[in-house]
Amino acid sequence: MIDPSVPVATTTAPVPVAHRAAFFVSDSTGITAETLGSALLVNFPAIRFDHHTIPFVDTEDGARRVVEQIDRSADAGKAPVVFTTVKQADLRAVLGRARAVIVDLLAGHLTELEEAFGTDASEQRGQFHGVGDMERYHARMRAVEYAIEHDDGQSMRALDIADVIIIAPSRCGKTPTTMYLALQYGLLVANYPLTEDDFPSEGLPRTVAPYAARCFGLTTTPLRLSQVRHERRPNSRYASLEQCTRELRRAEDLYRRTRVPFLNSATKSVEEMSAVIMQTMKLRA
Amino acid sequence: MIDPSVPVATTTAPVPVAHRAAFFVSDSTGITAETLGSALLVNFPAIRFDHHTIPFVDTEDGARRVVEQIDRSADAGKAPVVFTTVKQADLRAVLGRARAVIVDLLAGHLTELEEAFGTDASEQRGQFHGVGDMERYHARMRAVEYAIEHDDGQSMRALDIADVIIIAPSRCGKTPTTMYLALQYGLLVANYPLTEDDFPSEGLPRTVAPYAARCFGLTTTPLRLSQVRHERRPNSRYASLEQCTRELRRAEDLYRRTRVPFLNSATKSVEEMSAVIMQTMKLRA
Numbered sequence: 001m002i003d004p005s006v007p008v009a010t011t012t013a014p015v016p017v018a019h020r021a022a023f024f025v026s027d028s029t030g031i032t033a034e035t036l037g038s039a040l041l042v043n044f045p046a047i048r049f050d051h052h053t054i055p056f057v058d059t060e061d062g063a064r065r066v067v068e069q070i071d072r073s074a075d076a077g078k079a080p081v082v083f084t085t086v087k088q089a090d091l092r093a094v095l096g097r098a099r100a101v102i103v104d105l106l107a108g109h110l111t112e113l114e115e116a117f118g119t120d121a122s123e124q125r126g127q128f129h130g131v132g133d134m135e136r137y138h139a140r141m142r143a144v145e146y147a148i149e150h151d152d153g154q155s156m157r158a159l160d161i162a163d164v165i166i167i168a169p170s171r172c173g174k175t176p177t178t179m180y181l182a183l184q185y186g187l188l189v190a191n192y193p194l195t196e197d198d199f200p201s202e203g204l205p206r207t208v209a210p211y212a213a214r215c216f217g218l219t220t221t222p223l224r225l226s227q228v229r230h231e232r233r234p235n236s237r238y239a240s241l242e243q244c245t246r247e248l249r250r251a252e253d254l255y256r257r258t259r260v261p262f263l264n265s266a267t268k269s270v271e272e273m274s275a276v277i278m279q280t281m282k283l284r285a
Numbered sequence: 286m287i288d289p290s291v292p293v294a295t296t297t298a299p300v301p302v303a304h305r306a307a308f309f310v311s312d313s314t315g316i317t318a319e320t321l322g323s324a325l326l327v328n329f330p331a332i333r334f335d336h337h338t339i340p341f342v343d344t345e346d347g348a349r350r351v352v353e354q355i356d357r358s359a360d361a362g363k364a365p366v367v368f369t370t371v372k373q374a375d376l377r378a379v380l381g382r383a384r385a386v387i388v389d390l391l392a393g394h395l396t397e398l399e400e401a402f403g404t405d406a407s408e409q410r411g412q413f414h415g416v417g418d419m420e421r422y423h424a425r426m427r428a429v430e431y432a433i434e435h436d437d438g439q440s441m442r443a444l445d446i447a448d449v450i451i452i453a454p455s456r457c458g459k460t461p462t463t464m465y466l467a468l469q470y471g472l473l474v475a476n477y478p479l480t481e482d483d484f485p486s487e488g489l490p491r492t493v494a495p496y497a498a499r500c501f502g503l504t505t506t507p508l509r510l511s512q513v514r515h516e517r518r519p520n521s522r523y524a525s526l527e528q529c530t531r532e533l534r535r536a537e538d539l540y541r542r543t544r545v546p547f548l549n550s551a552t553k554s555v556e557e558m559s560a561v562i563m564q565t566m567k568l569r570a
Contacts, residue, residue, distance in 0.1 A: 055561075101402075105394070
């Protein structure tokens with residue numbers, strides 16, 4: 001029973017914003033449509049977009065069902081916005097019938113390229129059948145397994161074949177960055193934790209010292225590190241701001257002394273860190 | 286010394302193809318520019334493109350250096366093609382001076398959206414500072430750690446909080462798919478190997494049976510599985526076509542009997558498998 005003397009909503013009333021449904025429609029995974037579409041929508045901060053990703057739209061029936069879904073989502077006269085990377089012309093024609101703002105992320109550019117190259121585009125429906133894809137799959141599988149085996153200094157076997165060795169104090173972001181480099185680029189990435197034991201010495205930890213040229217360091221801000229460590233071990237010495245400050249200062253000193261390139265992970269996404277590492281270490285996928 | 290009676294090149298002469306340099310220029314990681322640009326270029330199979338990804342172009346100086354690099358790469362009158370996702374108008378203007386085919390993957394669409402929404406776009410330079418990004422970072426970090434801890438049935442602790450549990454015989458692609466789901470979508474994904482021991486029984490392995498509704502199966506073709514297993518243990522019974530055929534048949538029977546949705550990983554990329562799993566299990570990032 002609702003007591004009328006108690007206000008139902010006690011949180012601050014939200015500022016009214018315009019709403020719009022945003023669809024990301026793809027004949028494949030939808031990741032590109034969503035990434036690029038979201039990068040565009042972020043420029044309209046006054047509108048709140050409800051995101052819907054619809055992957056694998058690769059039949060006319062499928063496309064028609066998507067059009068129905070889009071048409072149902074029109075909100076108080078606000079047409080939905082649809083980002084599409086669907087390649088087949090007939091499917092694009094079906095999608096074009098939706099009562100929506102349609103942003104075709106491929107078709108217009110394809111025409112640009114046809115004109116620039118003076119050649120017609122051949123309609124490539126292919127997803128994943130070439131030998132190249134198979135090789136890429138194997139490379140990534142191997143890279144992910146290598147990354148798991150060499151996570152957090154667990155195994156030092158086969159460190160000599162690592163493309164890069166990420167070193168950092170605990171909780172600076174070594175593991176997600178390692179996995180991303182393995183999955184996105186198929187690189188062999190090991191990572192090694194810098195602990196208090198490593199700091200009395202002048203150089204890199206003995207295990208990774210022979211591979212100094214392939215080492216890359218991470219650091220972060222003491223506050224950020226302390227927050228992350230508190231999540232794992234609340235109120236521990238390990239998570240204290242004092243301890244985090246000391247470890248990071250020592251790690252940065254070590255990187256500078258041994259000329260190991262490094263970056264601050266506090267304000268960077270995993271993708272950004274990975275791209276910086278690729279660029280700095282001159283690695284190619 | 287070269288013996289003139291022996292032909293120097295014994296391989297088949299390559300079909301002559303046109304070459305062009307292709308640049309993917311971004312103020313961030315370059316992943317979107319490369320993905321979408323490559324999807325466009327695949328429609329011109331008669332031209333061989335040399336790919337160059339240039340991330341983090343976020344100053345005028347940086348943009349000018351890129352223009353120099355592009356201009357140097359013009360090959361025998363073939364203008365390079367440049368895909369850009371650079372957001373700042375002044376930097377785009379600098380890039381526009383390159384003697385190249387410039388495909389701006391953002392600017393044109395931004396204008397489309399401004400017209401459709403009847404609002405000007407605010408220039409958002411921001412990369413990674415919002416609370417949402419921080420949360421996303423933590424979610425992914427946690428997800429990757431969960432995935433490592435629960436890889437290959439290593440730990441069955443906290444299986445009750447898994448968003449999805451991938452089950453399959455050894456070498457069907459569980460691990461890379463698990464990592465991709467964790468990194469891309471921040472999902473908690475465990476995976477569990479189906480071994481011979483699991484097949485005498487009628488149902489799912491005891492460990493995962495309580496979470497049947499969250500299980501997803503993988504299968505592949507016997508030939509493919511045998512190839513992959515031969516790489517790990519050449520000429521073993523484990524890698525034999527007979528053994529692979531039997532394990533896959535039993536796994537598929539199990540999936541059908543227990544109504545566990547499954548897919549064949551033989552012709553799919555990790556991204557595609559992950560997107561199918563998201564869609565089938567109705568998961569959201």
